[in-house]
Structure formats: C-alpha cells, structure tokens
Amino acid sequence: MTPLDSSSHESHDFEHPPFDGARLQHSVLLLDYLVDHGPTTRSELSAATGLGRSAIAAVTARLLEVGVLAEEADASSDGRATPLALAAANHVLVTTAITADDAIATVASLDGAELARFGEPHSVADRGGLLELLSVVLRRALSYADRGGFPVADVTLLVDGSVAGTPEVVVGSGRFGPEPIDVAAELRARVPALGDTVTVVPAAIAAATAEGDALGVRDLLYLDGDTAIGSAIIVDGRPLRGGHGLAASLAHLPIVPSGRRCECGQRGCLATVADPSQVIERAGLARLEADRGRTAALEELLVRLEASEDRATWSWLDAALWIGRTLQAVAPALDPAVVVVGGYWGRLVGDIEKSFRENRPTIGGGVLASVPLLAAATLGSDAALVGARRQARGRLVAEPMLLVG
Structure with missing residues (x-):
C-alpha cells in the first residue's frame, strides 16, 4: 500500500464512524490499552479499563466488525479468553x-x-x-x-x-x-x-503537551529559544490555538518600547532581542555557529556564561530581561499553573525568573509574587x-x- 495515499481509504465508511458519545470514550480507553499492552482478553480489558463486561462486549464487537480489532487465530474457543489485538498493530x-x-x-x-x-x-x-x-x-x-x-x-x-x-x-x-x-x-x-x-x-505545542504530561500539569505556558522563540499555552490539557490560530505568539509580542523593527513589521518584538540568532550574534558567536552549527554555539554560550565572560553575559542577560518582562505581561492574563522553560533557556531559568519576579504584585502578603512556578523542561531535545x-x-x-x- 502506498503510504498515506488517501485513495486507499475510499472503501471504508468514514461517514459512519463506529461510535460516538460514551461508546467512543470506551473505545478510546480500550484502544489506548491495546496500543501499550498488545493482545489482551476481554476480561483483562474489563479489569484494566474499569469498564463493565457488557460495555466491553459491545465495543469490541463493533471494532471487530469494522476491522479495527482482530481475534488471535490460535486462541481458545471461549470468547472471554480470546485475546484481541489491533489489526493495525504494525502501523x-x-x-x-x-x-x-x-x-x-x-x-x-x-x-x-x-x-x-x-x-x-x-x-x-x-x-x-x-x-x-x-x-x-x-x-x-x-x-x-x-x-x-x-x-x-x-x-x-x-x-x-x-x-x-x-x-x-x-x-x-x-x-x-x-x-x-x-x-x-x-x-x-x-x-x-x-x-x-x-x-x-x-x-512548541507538541513539546508543551509532552512536558505537561511529564509534570502531571494540565494548565501551563511553555517557551523555549533554541531553533527560534517557541511558545504554547495548554489549558485543561488542550492547546489553546485562539480564534485565528495565533495564540501564544510570544516571539512577536511587541514588548520593547521604541524597539527596532522586526521582520514581521512590528517594532520591539521579543524576537528582536531574544531570538537565538540575536543572542549568538551579540555574544560574538556568529562565526562559530556558521562553522559548527547552532547547538555548538549555544553550548559555547553556556560555557562562557559559566565563566562570566562579559560579552556573553551581557548578551544573555539582556535577552533574559525581556523574556521576564514578557512573562510579566502574559502570566496575569493566563494564570498558568506552571511556566515550563525548554531548550537552553531551561538551563538558565534562574535568570529569567529573577527578571520575572522583580515586578510582581505584593498584595496578599506577597502570595501572588510567588506564582506561577517556573520550571525547566525535563524531556530534552526530543520533547x-x-x-x-x-x-x-x-x-x-x-x-x-x-x-x-
């Protein structure tokens, strides 16, 4: 079969899906379990998912009928002991x-x-x-x-x-x-x-989803700065895309008063002061990036920051200042439980937090000054x-x- 050739699906009745409502939720639970655990009997599925045997029977019968599931050929004749497998397990x-x-x-x-x-x-x-x-x-x-x-x-x-x-x-x-x-x-x-x-x-949305799952958090703001400035908002476990798909475009938030013009046409965008290309150039590492790549340049930046090299320090702290001020503008509007900081920014999250906290509210005995939590991402470059x-x-x-x- 040609990979992803849409014509290969024409014989299937996509206009009449096998489930909706509660049955769809039951199907998702069942299929999720089979993806992770492989062939499983109906009784095991009932115990693992918490669904009753009648619900399992109804869902599996329909999924068998449409070809999503298959019964193991060498299984017992007792239906309850017959392992069920995803027909598409090799997809x-x-x-x-x-x-x-x-x-x-x-x-x-x-x-x-x-x-x-x-x-x-x-x-x-x-x-x-x-x-x-x-x-x-x-x-x-x-x-x-x-x-x-x-x-x-x-x-x-x-x-x-x-x-x-x-x-x-x-x-x-x-x-x-x-x-x-x-x-x-x-x-x-x-x-x-x-x-x-x-x-x-x-x-950024994909990384934010993974980091939220890893932290067990359903409301978060994610940002990083390796490839470009990436950002995403997760609300109740789902990405917030906005009315036009442009939510969380922090790179083009005009945060610098009377700042220089960005390639997007605005003035003072965060990208003009904190994009990795800008930080690398100001730190004097543009030639290194051209010769050995961005990852090497950012690693060298971190080495120079550890050594308190003046040019690298100035470049990064200027970026961190504006990243923190961007969070000051965004956090009160979103009120995320956590701000997850990825990429090389995550290894310098303390500088971002310092900038962010310096202008926080003092009402309520300073309680609001301590929220939200800022945390470094944990899943690395494959998030x-x-x-x-x-x-x-x-x-x-x-x-x-x-x-x-």
Missing part, C-alpha cells in the same frame, strides 16, 4: 521537524517507540533549501516503512511559528519566514507518496517528537477507522 507514525541543526524524520510504532531516524544537516536559510532537506528525510522514512512492511498511519510535520487558516499555513516562522507558507502542500509536491493525510503542528507522537496516537484512537487498511 507506524512518521514525524518530521527542523531542529537547530538538522532536518529530521523519524519512524515510530503506535506506542511511540522510535524505530528509525533520518537526518540531514542544514546550513541554508531559504525556504526552498529547507523544504528540499525535509523532503529528503521524509522519503527515507517512508521508504523505510515500505521496506519493512509497516503501513504509515500518520505523518506529522513539526514547525516553528503558528499554524492557521484553511488550508493551514505556517505563519511567523523563524525558519520559513514571517509570510504564510503552506508547508504541507510544498512537501506533497516534492513527496507525492504523502497524499493528503498530513498534520502540521507547531513544535516535541514525543508530544507529536502522543497527539498522533490520540487522533488515531479517537478515529479508529483511520487504522483500517
């Missing part, structure tokens, strides 16, 4: 992104375990060059899945910036530029095997990949017909 998730130094594509099983990773270093700043690199690694990932006999259930494109409109376009991207660009269409033109089933997700896979899995178990075929 995989493909996720692609532009990191600080590479275009990457990964292949993972439905439970999120990574099976393969393909990367190409980038040193280009133009849209076309980056899109070509993404298409190269995507073709490798799809070829890997095809050779291994793994049908592709989902392709997710992780991007910096916001995703908005219909069809969805990427806006305000540090990599693709401020103007709207239909990245999915551009990649489909280069990789026809992608078909129409491609999901474009802001990398967005982890989050994207979890989101893809969530979409698939919520629409199980996508797993048929």
Whole structure:
C-alpha cells in the first residue's frame, strides 16, 4: 500500500464512524490499552479499563466488525479468553521537524517507540533549501516503512511559528519566514507518496503537551529559544490555538518600547532581542555557529556564561530581561499553573525568573509574587517528537477507522 495515499481509504465508511458519545470514550480507553499492552482478553480489558463486561462486549464487537480489532487465530474457543489485538498493530507514525541543526524524520510504532531516524544537516536559510532537506528525510522514512512492511498511519510535520487558516499555513516562522507558507502542500509536491493525510503542528505545542504530561500539569505556558522563540499555552490539557490560530505568539509580542523593527513589521518584538540568532550574534558567536552549527554555539554560550565572560553575559542577560518582562505581561492574563522553560533557556531559568519576579504584585502578603512556578523542561531535545507522537496516537484512537487498511 502506498503510504498515506488517501485513495486507499475510499472503501471504508468514514461517514459512519463506529461510535460516538460514551461508546467512543470506551473505545478510546480500550484502544489506548491495546496500543501499550498488545493482545489482551476481554476480561483483562474489563479489569484494566474499569469498564463493565457488557460495555466491553459491545465495543469490541463493533471494532471487530469494522476491522479495527482482530481475534488471535490460535486462541481458545471461549470468547472471554480470546485475546484481541489491533489489526493495525504494525502501523507506524512518521514525524518530521527542523531542529537547530538538522532536518529530521523519524519512524515510530503506535506506542511511540522510535524505530528509525533520518537526518540531514542544514546550513541554508531559504525556504526552498529547507523544504528540499525535509523532503529528503521524509522519503527515507517512508521508504523505510515500505521496506519493512509497516503501513504509515500518520505523518506529522513539526514547525516553528503558528499554524492557521484553511488550508493551514505556517505563519511567523523563524525558519520559513514571517509570510504564510503552506508547508504541507510544498512537501506533497516534492513527496507525492504523502497524499493528503498530513498534520502540521507547531513544535512548541507538541513539546508543551509532552512536558505537561511529564509534570502531571494540565494548565501551563511553555517557551523555549533554541531553533527560534517557541511558545504554547495548554489549558485543561488542550492547546489553546485562539480564534485565528495565533495564540501564544510570544516571539512577536511587541514588548520593547521604541524597539527596532522586526521582520514581521512590528517594532520591539521579543524576537528582536531574544531570538537565538540575536543572542549568538551579540555574544560574538556568529562565526562559530556558521562553522559548527547552532547547538555548538549555544553550548559555547553556556560555557562562557559559566565563566562570566562579559560579552556573553551581557548578551544573555539582556535577552533574559525581556523574556521576564514578557512573562510579566502574559502570566496575569493566563494564570498558568506552571511556566515550563525548554531548550537552553531551561538551563538558565534562574535568570529569567529573577527578571520575572522583580515586578510582581505584593498584595496578599506577597502570595501572588510567588506564582506561577517556573520550571525547566525535563524531556530534552526530543520533547516535541514525543508530544507529536502522543497527539498522533490520540487522533488515531479517537478515529479508529483511520487504522483500517
């Protein structure tokens, strides 16, 4: 089967999904368990999910009927002891992104375990060059899945910036530029095997989702500054996209009075003072970045900060000042339980917190001055990949017909 060729789904009745309401919730619980644990009997599913046997019987009967589940061929004839398995257990998730130094594509099983990773270093700043690199690694990932006999259930494109409109376009991207660009269409033109089933997700939202799960927090503000300034808002466990898809665009919050003009057209955007390219240049590390890449430049920045080197210290503390002031403007409006700081910013979260706390309210005995909590991210550079896979899995178990075929 051609990966993600939408024509391959035409024989399935997507207009009449197997469940809605409570039965859909039961189906999600059941499928989630099967993704993590493999073939399981109905009795075991009942014990594991807390669903009654009648509910299990109704849900599994329908999922068997439409081909989402299959019974183990060598199982006992007693229906209750017959292990049930996902018919699509061998399906995989493909996720692609532009990191600080590479275009990457990964292949993972439905439970999120990574099976393969393909990367190409980038040193280009133009849209076309980056899109070509993404298409190269995507073709490798799809070829890997095809050779291994793994049908592709989902392709997710992780991007910096916001995703908005219909069809969805990427806006305000540090990599693709401020103007709207239909990245999915551009990649489909280069990789026809992608078909129409491609999901474009802001990398910051994917990372925020994963970090929130790791912390057990459902209301948070996430920000980082490695590839570009990324930010996301999670409310009750769900990303806040806003009425136009532009919520949490902190990079283009005009925070610096009479600041210089940003490439987006505004003056004083946070990106003009805290974008990693700006911090690296002011610290005198632009040549190092050109020779060895952004990751090496940021690591050297951290080394120089540890050594209290003047130029690096000035560059970073100026950025930290404006990051803190941005949080002063945003935190009262959102009231997040936690502000999670990722990337190299997370290793310097104390400087950001110092700037943030210096102008906090003193009412209530200073209680408000201590909220929200600022915490360094814990999942490292793969946080967005982890989050994207979890989101893809969530979409698939919520629409199980996508797993048929």
